[in-house]
Amino acid sequence: MIIVIKPQTPTMEIDRIVNELSQYPVSIERLQGKYKVVIGLVGETNSINLDNIQQISSCIEQVIRVKQPFKRASLEYRFGEPSEIAVSTPNGIVTFGQNHPLVVVAGPCSVENEEMIVETAQVVKAAGGKFLRGGAYKPRTSPYAFQGHGESALHLLAKAREATGLGIITEVMDTSDLEVVAEVADVVQIGARNMQNFSLLKKAGATGKPILLKRGMSATIEEWLMAAEYILASGNPNVILCERGIRNFDRQYTRNTLDLSVVPVLRTLTHLPIMIDPSHATGYSQYVPTMAKAAIAVGTDALMIEVHPNPSSALCDGPQSLTPADFVELMQEIHPLAQYFGRGKV
Amino acid sequence: MIIVIKPQTPTMEIDRIVNELSQYPVSIERLQGKYKVVIGLVGETNSINLDNIQQISSCIEQVIRVKQPFKRASLEYRFGEPSEIAVSTPNGIVTFGQNHPLVVVAGPCSVENEEMIVETAQVVKAAGGKFLRGGAYKPRTSPYAFQGHGESALHLLAKAREATGLGIITEVMDTSDLEVVAEVADVVQIGARNMQNFSLLKKAGATGKPILLKRGMSATIEEWLMAAEYILASGNPNVILCERGIRNFDRQYTRNTLDLSVVPVLRTLTHLPIMIDPSHATGYSQYVPTMAKAAIAVGTDALMIEVHPNPSSALCDGPQSLTPADFVELMQEIHPLAQYFGRGKV
Amino acid sequence: MIIVIKPQTPTMEIDRIVNELSQYPVSIERLQGKYKVVIGLVGETNSINLDNIQQISSCIEQVIRVKQPFKRASLEYRFGEPSEIAVSTPNGIVTFGQNHPLVVVAGPCSVENEEMIVETAQVVKAAGGKFLRGGAYKPRTSPYAFQGHGESALHLLAKAREATGLGIITEVMDTSDLEVVAEVADVVQIGARNMQNFSLLKKAGATGKPILLKRGMSATIEEWLMAAEYILASGNPNVILCERGIRNFDRQYTRNTLDLSVVPVLRTLTHLPIMIDPSHATGYSQYVPTMAKAAIAVGTDALMIEVHPNPSSALCDGPQSLTPADFVELMQEIHPLAQYFGRGKV
Amino acid sequence: MIIVIKPQTPTMEIDRIVNELSQYPVSIERLQGKYKVVIGLVGETNSINLDNIQQISSCIEQVIRVKQPFKRASLEYRFGEPSEIAVSTPNGIVTFGQNHPLVVVAGPCSVENEEMIVETAQVVKAAGGKFLRGGAYKPRTSPYAFQGHGESALHLLAKAREATGLGIITEVMDTSDLEVVAEVADVVQIGARNMQNFSLLKKAGATGKPILLKRGMSATIEEWLMAAEYILASGNPNVILCERGIRNFDRQYTRNTLDLSVVPVLRTLTHLPIMIDPSHATGYSQYVPTMAKAAIAVGTDALMIEVHPNPSSALCDGPQSLTPADFVELMQEIHPLAQYFGRGKV
Structure with a gap:
């Protein structure tokens, strides 16, 4: 249930309203929008009478039940009103949101060594990227495949951050690694395979760090938003939704199916910012630039692109990684296209 | 197997080569490309020795086996070399192909009466569309739903064509209707539900009319191209592939999932032109403009958009139809975007 | 809407009721069940007042709206009350239905020559099968693959029928072949790829022959029943539903996924008999016996099993065909199992 | 790579072979089968020459490379040789495996209170079940839904174990709960949503407890076996695979699609025992008995059935829970059917 407060309502009156509401067995959140203050009530709101709420104050403009789960x-x-998620990086604050420039996140599947991660970070920085991605802990189908360098890779990410000023996005897979990951990461990623790892959602949310929540391989849009709700309910309002391709009956030519229509659909359902990952979605670097452009056309707030200094020798996901040269070329196409769609100055 | 002929080879020598090839138990096709002549052999080519072919003439540049099915x-x-499908309409020849402007096809789900179809055609024409779509025979899930006005609707399409000069695209569902449909249609549509109706593919191909082949609801890319092959094998080279959304596990917010990555994938597999239908894919008019723009960004050759003078009273598929006003607005966005991507002058 | 007539109502009174109903703009069907007569009304029944119908006669027990589409x-x-579909074969009437013994249909994917089809029919007959299946017209993914011997294969099926007394089930793909197919077939099959070929459904229905309707590759249960409704609405009450596996994300080890839970689900939705085809579902003969037994455990009314005298040289679908010896062995397991579940004397 | 040792080879010679093998950079496992000893090598076996291994001893019967991932x-x-997983319960050892009687696991979705869990356990015991299932930690789509009573529920499970002698199967969702769960559980369950929570797989495996690994919602068979491999690679050989329905395009009448053909397929791929959960697969109690019987027909080694004293008031998954009376009735059908298929004395 939300309570919309009339513009120009004095803070003291809002305080009074919140105080009155505290008699109800619900959790109360106060949201300062651009034009209006909104008070959110979550919990057993079914038994609350709308009229009783309305009568608390003449400064209440409207009381609305949220029908969505x-x-x-x-x-x-x-x-x-769309959310704005402002992330502080050494190079300054970068904001994810519909009224902000497109944010490009790029980097290798996994952090392999200092040289490669710093070198890649420099390419990303120079081309106009704002965040470096890179896996320290890698969810791999096989226990015999490279599992990421773990904590030592986190230190290398910190070095790349220092060297370039880029923000860091890296994945956490285990609640017991949350602390060390959150120390380095500016945005903590929860991967597709863990989208419904509810323990991880709760505890990652509780770190207070912005969370990048990848859509599960066959998660419905509602399930995805409910997973985001776990993080939001833990008191953390900073969730970015990342579409990375869904599973389908045809996997001969692409790894997954990039579901770009989630962007216009999500705009009707949620205020959260959206990122598109064409690298995991298609699985082949040759299709990445085209799908990245389509993602801009549907209005994504951010892009996640895999780049590797030498894809053919990558320890994981080489086939879907762009070379630095291809990435630079793509960024040269992305800048004017984002401009065209009013999302420029990447 | 294909035989690439050297540039400037005299026609007489090509004739001789073709004549020599006629000893093999295969079907032979001569394709005049922009720069080169290519001779295609289809059939039991496994037993043919490449060297023997090469030795037929010094004007043979290369002999290549096609490994795809x-x-x-x-x-x-x-x-x-991409195909170019030139369709003659009263307003002139319209060409579908990668090196040609984006072609917009629009119109209602079904032809309801003369006034509505002519009126819609005029809107489509004025906004820059080149073809009118409209169903005379409608594949409906329920036998009790409106099944289309049949042959009389074909006459109304002819009238709309006369009134506006637009080309006509309409669906055929039964081999026994092929003759009457082919009389009116400039492009004959085979619907998603009939994509593997092989009898229809063969006989529709044999009419010689250009065929718009919609992708089946859960057809793999390979199955779709094999369905196209049925038409091509019937001697008809004019096939346009139309992606209209695939079936998925999540149907709560969209009718189907628009698989836009088929465009870059198909470019690596086939020379055939591609159309995208965001109306059937999403099922809701509010998502159509966004997905139409994304389709242009991935490089589609054509768009199919549903427009109805009054969507809320449409006899079928109202929720996915744009109003004339919305269609005009979308076209005003499409023109410069197509221009931006080098596919202008729609 | 259905009108249930009280037991022992005189025929003359039922005639009078039907006559009274003829004033409504609906189609009327009189169904003689085991214990009761039911009158079905289909069409614009929303505007009909239930009380008005009830008052037509005191012999009306109940008036019920059918909410399903x-x-x-x-x-x-x-x-x-479950349907019973009695099919006359040279060996006598075979009835498909929940209160009848399990019916086994078997035979090769396609009719290859007289010897193989007659030989296979004899194996099927000897092992207790009631129908021979065999394709004259084959829906093949590739236009270059064997397409079936067509009309001449129908003659061979007639010979096999004559030689063994088995009923014949064969597929029709084109409305223009319906007449010749219906002449030979005791049950006409509509394949998965044509499940929503509505023209074929209507015209096949109109032949009056019992129709075996395979579920489309990704058809929902509702779409499947609506396809059956096309046949029923054409005045033909004899439809058998055949589950043959649905398309899925994992096709590495089986061709399709056999959805056996359709059986208990369909029992709550429809009166039509059900057949299970484990051969197409799994795609590999080694899995067929196990899944055939599971089909009996869920209560299928019939089984369709592919058998070929020499699977490794079959012109199509060899990998999923049982050898005659394997089929005989399977039938020896099927007989007592059907008995166990009260569906014996196959 | 596996090394098969000839029967009657003296232990000392096997020791010598193992010792010789220790020069290779691989992990070595010695498996005592019913008739033979097999030595497994996992790691960089590609560089090992088969002949060199063969020459280590004349007691080596065969050296085989495992091609599967x-x-x-x-x-x-x-x-x-199929695995046998013997689990010690207060009532004695219960063994999961192809050559052992069918094992029935039953109980409520979640542990609600002492009375209900003990009462249900008594019903399960009396009807012939060997294990009690019951969730302490519940993975729920919504953060606002009942999340399970956590650690206190584990104590109640221990009480039910004490009262009835049944073994306990309960789910773990977070690596940090592993210790407390493993203290009570005789078999630790990893749920479908965590099938690729690789941290959990590794750490749960390391507890040494038998693990019940549910198939992910859209996991391929290979991904599922690779998830099992994570547990096996952690040194724990006791993994039971549980099919619980896969996600599909049609969710109108069942929650998931029970993929029963995994049973014959898995028999060709793995030695691990298999459990079928018809309750989660169908989502409706009315379909559970039929699908349970089908699972026995395909040869499952175990069944997991949800039972609740009062399904309509269950805190979760009520619609798919059998009442005690229905469960007892089902068990009366299961006993002779398991007997019929040679898996009796449940």
Whole structure:
């Protein structure tokens, strides 16, 4: 349930309203939008009478029940106003959101050694990327495949951050690694295979770090938003949704199917920012640039692109990684296209 | 197997080569590309020795086996050169192909009456569309739903064609209707549900009319190209592939999942032109403009958009139809975007 | 809408009721169940007042609206009583239905020559099968693959029928072949790829022959029943539903996924008999016996099993065909198992 | 790679062979089968010459490379001999395996209170079940839904174990709960949503407890076996695979699609025992008995059935839970059917 406060309502009156609401057995959140303050109530709101709430104050403009099962993630919960997730990086604050420039995140599948991660970070930086991605802990189908260098890779990410000023996005797979990951990561990633690892969602949310939540391989949009709700319900409002391709009956030519229509659909359902990962979605570097451009055309807020200094020798996901040269070329196409769609100055 | 002929080879020598080839138990096709002549052999080519072919003439540049199961549809079969499908309409020839402007096809799900179809055609024409779509025979899930006005609707399409000069695209569902449909249609559509109706593919191909082949609901890319191969094998080289969304596990917010990555994938596999239908793919008019723009970004050759004078009273598929006003607005966005991607003058 | 007539109502009174109903703009069907007569009304029944119908006669026990979109196929339409489809074969009448013994249909994918089809028919007959299956017209993914021997194969099926007394089930793919197919076939099959070939459904239905309707590769249960409804609405009550595996994300070890839970689900939705085809579902003969037994455990009314005298040289679908010896062995397991589940005397 | 030792080879010679093998950079496992000893080598075996191994001893019968990506899970790894997983319960040892009676696991979705869990356990015991299932930690789509009573529920499971002598199967969701769960559980369950939570797989494996590994919602068979391989590679040979329905395009009538053909397929790929969970697969209690019987027909080694004293008031998954009366009735059908298929004395 949300309570929309009239513009120019004095803070003291809002405080009074919140205080009155504390008699109800619900959790209360106060959201400062651009134009309006909205108070969100989550919990057993079915038994609350709308009129009783309305009568608390003449400064209440409207009281609305959120019908979606995802409450805090719903567009109604912010009264239609998109979230802005501002992440502080050495190079300055980068904001994810519909009214902000497209953010490009790039880097290798996994952190292999200092040279390669710093070198890649420099390429990403020079081409206009804002964040470096790189896996320290890698979810691999086979226990015999390279599992990531773990904690030592986190230190290398910190070095690349220092060297370039880029923000760091890296994945956490185990609640017991959360602390060390959150120390280095500016944005903590939860991967597709862990989208419904609810323990991880709760505890990652509780770190307070912005969370990049990848869509599960066959997760419905509602399940995905409910997973985001776990993080939001832990008190962390900073969730970025990342589409990375869904599983399908045809896997001969692409690894997954990039579901770009989630972007216009999510815009009608949620205020959360959206990222598109064409690298994992297609699985082949040759298709990445085309799908990256399509993602801009549907209005994504951010892109995640895999880049590797030498894809053919990559320890994982080489076939889907762009070379530095291809990445630079793509960025040269992305800049004017983002501009064209009003999302320029990447 | 294809035989690439050297540039400037005299026609007489090509005739001689073709004549020599006629000893083999295969079907022979001569394809005049922009720069080169290519001779295609389809049939029991496994037993043919490449060297023997090479020795037929010093004007043979190269002999290549097509490894794909789709032979005539393969990119190799035209030695990498995209097909151009030129369709004659009262307003002039419209060409579908990678080196031609984006073609927009629009119109209602079904032809309801003369006034609505002519009126819609005029909107489509004025906004820059080149073809009118409209169903005379409608494949409906329920036998009790409106099945289309049949032959009388074909006459109305002819009237709309006369009134506007637009080409006509309409669906055929039964081999016994092929003759009457082919009389009116400039492009004959085979629907998703009939993509593997092989009798229809063969006989529709044999009419010689250009065929718009929609992808089946859960057809793999290979199955789709094999369906196209049925038409090509019937001697008809004019096939346009139309992606209209595939079936998925999540159907709560969209009717199907628009698989836009088929465009870059198909470019590596086939020379055939591609159309995208965002209306059937999403099922909701509000998502159509966004996905139409994404389709242009991935490089589609054509778009199919549903437009209805009054969607809420449409006899079928109202929710996915744009109003004339919305269509005009979309076209105003499409023109410069196609221009941006080098596919302008729609 | 259905009207349940009280037991012992005189025929004359039923005639009068039907006559009264003829004032409504609906189609009327009179169904003689085991214990009761039920009158079905299909069409614009929303505007009909239930009370008005009730008042037509005191012999009307109940008036019920069918809420499902499939009317004639719904269980309510026969007031819960399962259909019985009696097919006349030279060896006598074979009945498909829940209160009848399991019916086994077997034979090769396609009719290759007289010897093989007659020989296979004899094996099927000897082992207790009631119908011979065999394709004259084959829906093949590739236009270059064997397409079936067509009309001449129909003659061979007639010979096999004559030689063994088995009934014949064979597929029709084109409305223009319906007449010749219906002449030989005791049951006409509509394949998975044509499940929504609505023209074929209507015209095949109109032949009056029993129809075996295979489930489409990715057809929902509702779409499948709506396809059956097309046949029922054409005035033909004899439809057998055949599950043959659905398309899925994992096709590495089986061709399709056999969805056996359709059997208990369909029992709650429809009165139509059910057949299971484990051969197409799994795609590998080694899995067929196990899945055939599971099909009996879920209560299927019939089984369709591919058998070929020499699977490794079969012109199509060899890998999924049992050898005659394996088929005989399977039938020896099937007989007592059907008995165990009260569906014996196969 | 596996090394099959000839029967009657003296232990000392086997020791010598193992010792010789220790020069190779691989991990070595010695498996005592019913008739033969097999030595498994996992790691960089590509560089090992088969002949060199063969020459180590004349007591080596055969050296075989395992081609599957899952090594320890492969059937070859145990030279075709099925695993037997013996679990000690207060009522005695219960063994999961192809040559053992069907094992029935039953209980509620979640442990709600002492009375209900003990009462249900008594019903399960009386009807012939060997294990009690019951969730302490529940993976729920919504953060606002009941999440399980956690550690206190584990104590209640221990009480039910004490009261009835049944073994306990319960799910772990977080590596940090592993210790407390492993203290109570006789078999630790990893749920479908965590099938590729690789950290959990490794650490759960390392507890040494038998692990029940549910198939992920859209996991391929190979991915599932690779997940099992994570547990096996952690040194724990006791993995039971549980099919619980896969995600599909049609979710109108069942929650998931029970993929029963995995049973015959897995028999050709792995030695691990198999459990079928018809409750989660179908999602509706009315379909559970039929599918349970089908599972026995395909040869499952175990069944997992949800039972709740009062399904309509269950805190989760009520619609798919059998009442005690229905469970007892089902068990009365299961006993003779398991007997029929040679898996009796449940």
